Amino acid sequence: MxxxxxxxxxxxxxxxxxxxxxxxxxxxxxxxxxxxxxxxxxxxxxxxxxxxxxxxxxxxxxxxxxxxxxxxxxxxxxxxxxxxxxxxxxxxxxxxxxxxxxxxxxxxxxxxxxxxxxxxxxxxxxxxxxxxxxxxxxxxxxxxxxxxxxxxxxxxxxxxxxxxxxxxxxxxxxxxxxxxxxxxNTPWPELAPRVFSTASRATRSMSIPGGGGGGGLVAGIVDYLPRVSGSEVADPYLAVLDAALADRYLSADEIAALGALAGSLGLTATDTDRLHRDYVDALARVALADHVLTDDERADLATIVTLLELPAGTDAEALARATGGATTSELSLTLDDLVVFTGEFDEPRSVWMERATAVGLRVHNAVTKKVSLVIAADVDSLSGKAKKARGYGIRVVSLEEFEKALAMGVAARAEV
Structure with a gap:
């Protein structure tokens, strides 16, 4: 034991x-x-x-x-x-x-x-x-x-x-x-102990000029990226990358260190290129979540592309993909679609969850990349669920749109 x-x-x-x-x-x-x-x-x-x-x-x-x-x-x-x-x-x-x-x-x-x-x-x-x-x-x-x-x-x-x-x-x-x-069962080395005293941080607060992170599109963009399945090291690498980009600056030392970290994790140049492009794609989706792209947001995207040494035009391609994903076509529902509700509705949220379940939809409490649709009390909601859905490229709709789709019926899922 x-x-x-x-x-x-x-x-x-x-x-x-x-x-x-x-x-x-x-x-x-x-x-x-x-x-x-x-x-x-x-x-x-x-x-x-x-x-x-x-x-x-x-x-x-x-x-x-x-x-x-x-x-x-x-x-x-x-x-x-x-x-x-x-x-x-x-x-x-x-x-x-x-x-x-x-x-x-x-x-x-x-x-x-x-x-x-x-x-x-x-x-x-x-x-x-x-x-x-x-x-x-x-x-x-x-x-x-x-x-x-x-x-x-x-x-x-x-x-x-x-x-x-x-x-x-x-x-x-x-x-x-x-x-x-x-x-x-791991054998650990036997090291001669030394006498030392631990040291803790001073209780006074620290103020670093220029500190506090960058003023980019969003803090923690990596939390709006779908998790990478089949890899135990891609997510850890993305987390470190996100922290390094917080101030929208990468020194030559940081760029080299990121490459060394990727190598130590067993990530190839192809792997990191794909992860960097996924990062820019997520940033573009979040930038367009409110259907408005400001000059500051466009400049922020261009800065990230330059810092990650991606080809010129990568930001424009990411924006084009994000725009294409923000479809305004008529909403249709399919049996077993995974849906999430967010916000306060006129009727209790539980009522709408029961209605969705009754017609063959599956209601989920959290937004994952398997979710098909997020129904929001306010389609421009800033809730964590709505923001994450936009980062994942998942459609966020109003209750009125959802009601209209329910009235049209739920289609059977095509056989695979």
Whole structure:
């Protein structure tokens, strides 16, 4: 019987890839038992012996990092925290890449890989259908409070709460039982412990000139992209890409680091080109969601195309596809169509859900790429469901349009 179950980890880093000398600047670990209960929490800032990189994102002050232990000081303690446990992280491939590099600097192989751990970002597609990729989106969908976002301790705690939520929606044996067996039998190195003191962030707030993210079309565009099926690394890569593009600027170092990250995840140039084009397509759909394309939105699209080194005209092609998807043709319904309702109607929403079910439609609570239609109390709704539907290219219609389609009847689904 496995007694030491999960070690939930989160890192804040100085950049996107250790191949370009980026380091861990903060690490948090939350130990969780088999029932999802927290056993122990530990975190510390880490002195990376270099500049801190995107301080506007992680908010770590150089004055605080300077008094923190170096990774070699805490490496042995971290091994003992992780030994015999299944590693869990929200974007596990990213965190593992940095842990592998830090231990390699010490001449020690980090023994765990993706087959020894769980990525809550990937698990969310099964347990939180319709939720975005980001930790904030997943926590919101699960009703979990997320405080101190982008601190390793807060993010590790929120990820542990997500894991507990998933455990509560499963029954043993869990789908990841084989992963847990591999993890418990993994031989970890024996490292000589060092005496060190943890360091935490200063309680005062940090203000970085020019910080706070960019003023682009939408924050977190990646949450409006359909999840990539059949790949455990595409979604983690897109999440990192989205964070890197938040300020609508990519330095040469960031571009190279993104390429290195893609390589470490096993993504080919063809894979990343497709993902970058999908990202631009989603941005175009969101830009046209209100049927108006402003000069700022057009410029933002062009900027992203340039930053991602996509061919000239990619933004125009994306806008053309988005316009083509925003059809105004007469609405027709088909048996077993998956539909979602959003907003407050004159009659209770439950009444309309029953009417839809009665004619052979399937009502869903969340927007996923399998949804055929979203019925909104206000067709220009800014609800999360409506915004996500537009990002996915799913039609959003008024209740009046839906009523008219119901009156015309529901067609039988064609045999495949």
């Amino acid at each position: 496995i007694t030491r179950m999960y070690a939930v980890i989160d890192t804040e880093t100085t950049g996107l890839s250790p191949k370009y000398h980026h380091r861990i600047a903060e690490i948090g670990v939350v130990l969780v038992d088999g029932g999802g209960r927290i056993e122990h929490e530990w975190s510390t800032l880490v002195n990376p012996d270099r500049d801190l990189g995107p301080q506007r994102i992680h908010g770590i002050r150089a004055a605080d990092a300077r008094r923190a232990p170096r990774f070699e000081d805490l490496a042995a303690h971290l091994v003992e925290l992780l030994r015999g446990r299944t590693l869990v992280a929200h974007n596990l491939p990213f965190d593992l890449t940095f842990l592998e590099a830090e231990y390699a600097r010490l001449g020690t192989a980090f023994p765990a890989n993706r087959s020894h751990g769980l990525c809550t970002m990937n698990l969310a597609s099964s347990y939180l259908p319709g939720a975005g990729r980001s930790l904030a989106e997943c926590c919101a969908a699960a009703g979990i409070a997320l405080g101190g976002w982008h601190s390793a301790s807060a993010d590790a705690r929120a990820t542990a709460d997500l894991l507990s939520h998933f455990l509560g929606r499963s029954q043993p044996p869990y789908p990841w039982s084989a992963v847990a067996e591999r993890a418990v």
